[in-house]
Amino acid sequence: MSRRWQSVLLDFGIGLYGAVLLYRIVWVHMVQDGEAPPVTPPELGFYAVAGLIVVGLGLYLRCTLGAWIRWRQELKQWQRICALHWGLTLLVLTIWAGWVITKVSPLDLLSAEGLRSAGRLFGALLSPEFSILDKALAAMVQTIYIALMATLFGLPPAVVLGFLAARNIMRGHPLTFAFYAFLRVLINFTRSVEPLIWAVVFSVWVGIGPFAGMLAMTVHTVAALTKLYSEQVESIDSGLVEAVESTGAHPVQVVWFGVVPQVVLPFLAFTIYRWDTNVRMATVIGVVGGGGIGTLLMQYQGLARWHEVGLIVLVIAAVVWIMDYLSARLREAIA
């Protein structure tokens, strides 16, 4: 897209966004203090007109952000200052809108009753109930194994897909390139669906429990590792590949001797990092029924037994810290 269209589109967007904020948040919400009415066609027209006005300002007076990205150095001093003020106004309006939309309320945060309850809860968390330590540790072991199995099951498909999703490997032939493009879309989609949602899907499929949690994380691990692996494959030095090709080696041998030696260690490092990430993720997935320590946490939280919850949080923190440390050390050692 040309610089000109970018700038026009930006100005239109700014005008539209500013108009929406001004009308919906400032006028309806703050001044009239009412619930937002449904959107009407005239209202949409008003937004569009506002967008067009800003575009016009940008084109004729050159005093908008769009004009600034289009003309940069050519602008006069006052035009640049004006453009800057557009930015500042939008920033202030956005924060204001965000404040209203997320219902930020310092009164609730600092109310005496709220503070007392929070104090009680923190007190309970800080005096953990050690009698359930064995139960918590057993659940933690389950969580660690869920993470480990998800990593191990995700590894082989990710290695294969990592090569198939690398542009430099697949660009040789239109057919392989089409497959590469398809794979990229699939992987990006899978990755953009949070493991939490995969856990919901699989708990419907195989029933609530550790197995569902493990499957959810396997899917996400495959997608995440494929992405990391393929980027590594794409960044290799093509010189070695060329050298192996020039010996008359078969394409399979070219990959094995020209590509693999360059990616083995980075792959290993990514995998360790993934296991570490998966342990943290498995804790969260347990909360929606994926088994392990997360599920235990949910049970005690439901019963409002905060001393037990305190202990579980303690165990999670300790294990995450240890995993973090170990994985960093391991990755350092092989780098």
Add this chain to the structure above:
Amino acid sequence: MTFLELQNVRKIFPNGVVALQDVSLRVERGEFLAIIGLSGSGKSTLLRCINRLIEPSSGRILFEGVDVTHIRGEQLRQYRRRIGMIFQQFNIIERRTVLENVLVGALGRVSIWRSLVGAFPMEVVEEALHNLEIVGLADKATERVRMLSGGQKQRVAIARALMQRPEALLADEPVASLDPATSHSVMRYLEEINRQLGVTVICSLHFLSLVRRYARRVVALRAGSIVFEGAPAEITEEWFRYIYGDEAQEVEIR
């Protein structure tokens, strides 16, 4: 029959860069041919067209009278096996041993599964050790490549190329990242391979002094065209300025 012949070879890259225009060249068996020219004059492209790492846009390449311009697949691999290549950046596997790297040169004649599990036939391994002897690295076979010096790495690459029992050896600026003394050592190995094993050597070089010392014939490229062809001694001051531009000054490497 001419050993290698290029007829009106042109290469235009997808981004529109014309790397070679209308290059015609004959190379006889057993020659030591140097290719000179500025960076970007097309030396690397020319070498890569010869062993078909690059496919020319038009023109023909004949190897022993056989047209190899557009061959593919198994035919192309068979052809590449007959031509070894070494590179400025050595392009060897840093984390593997010297021997493992030399064995890569034999991939073309070892079955895929054998090479994948690293079970190279005994006679191939022996040949690799023999080739290491030729380049004076017999005692380094089990060492990791990353412990070696630049000159030694290039000799590993030469031994790897020898594993192909090549009829020709392409060398793409083989000494450009080496110091002067090491440069001569590597060039002398190329000379020896050329004289004693009868391998045709086609070598791109930066330094004219090296060209005069080792090559018997020179081809000069300028902006993708051959502008000079002859004996090294024929490159006069005038030719030098034409090939490298008016600003250039000759630097000697001893």
